[in-house]
Amino acid sequence: MVNERGGPNWQAVLDATAQFQLRRADLLAADAEDRADVRVFRDPGLNESLMEDSRRWTSLLSVRTSATVAELRETLPNNRAIMAAGLSMISLFDWDGTTPAARALLRAEADPSYRFTHAPMQMKIIDDAEVLLQGPYLPSGRTVLAVRSPEILQAATKYWSAVLRTSWPAAEDADVFSHDAQLTAEMFTERQLYIARLLGEGMTDQWIADALGVSIRTVRYEIRRLLDRAGAGTRFEAGVKLARLVPPR
The missing domain is CATH 1.10.10.10 (Winged helix-like DNA-binding domain superfamily/Winged helix DNA-binding domain)
Structure with a gap:
């Protein structure tokens, strides 16, 4: 593992995260669900709706703060399908928030689209025009907001650039499980x-x-x-x- 928290690029990540969080807070305070430049994905069926929406994307810049094997077994096949259809993707996973078994799956993909990093905030930039970010929790469950606000897009792009500089290829990550030399x-x-x-x-x-x-x-x-x-x-x-x-x- 490289680029530990506290490295030379970490302060830029913190600064960009703070600005992005402020923009998100302003958006939520202004009743984002009533805005014309916001689409809302809700539970139940949130993941399925997002995967269906992903079929129209041409580019994806993603930051994930956590991942499990169960989640990746659902998303990785979808990612392969939409990339085969022409999607350009870079997906950054927070190393600490990704379980060891999930790191092994990403490493096994041997795909330069997947990278590890240290990321405080989850989001996606779609087609350089729309930002997916976590919305408020409702009685029915989670929400994700798809936002086309220039202010949100600018903050998300700065955050993405800062996090990308701290990343490294998943395929080149150290073995997530040590191999016991005594096992034969x-x-x-x-x-x-x-x-x-x-x-x-x-x-x-x-x-x-x-x-x-x-x-x-x-x-x-x-x-x-x-x-x-x-x-x-x-x-x-x-x-x-x-x-x-x-x-x-």
Whole structure:
């Protein structure tokens, strides 16, 4: 990991964040939902609505302050599809707010569009004209505002530029899980190594049981043995730690 908080570019990030937050606060104080230059996405169905809207975008500059494996399994396939259709994208993820397993998924994408950074505020700039930012929480759930205000766009662009300068490619990030040099293939059965590979790919217990032709109880027993022997805290971590031991198929 590089570009730690407190580095030479960090003050610029803080200054840009403060200005951006002030612009956002002014917007919310003025009843943003009633403005002609604001679109509102609401829960339930907020993520689905945003993914549907993304199909019309031509460029995306994104800053995410958090990410989990569950979230990325939903968004990464959508990102691949819209980039294949012509979208130009750079997506910055806050390193601390992204879980270790999610960092592993981003690193595995080996796509220069994904970068790690240190970012206090989440937002997206769409087609250099519209800013997506977090709106107020309502009784029904979250809201996201799509804003075409010049003041918001200017503040978002300055914030984006400052955060980008602190970023580094996700594909070049240090290993998120340390590999224990004492772990060898001989410590595991062929079945266990195969299960480890499937765990690293996010497969469910039932999927693995069907693939092996064994009971789900047997699979869960093997997974418990894997976790103990690999010294892993989670199923995904076991899969990643043992990936180097699994022969190519």
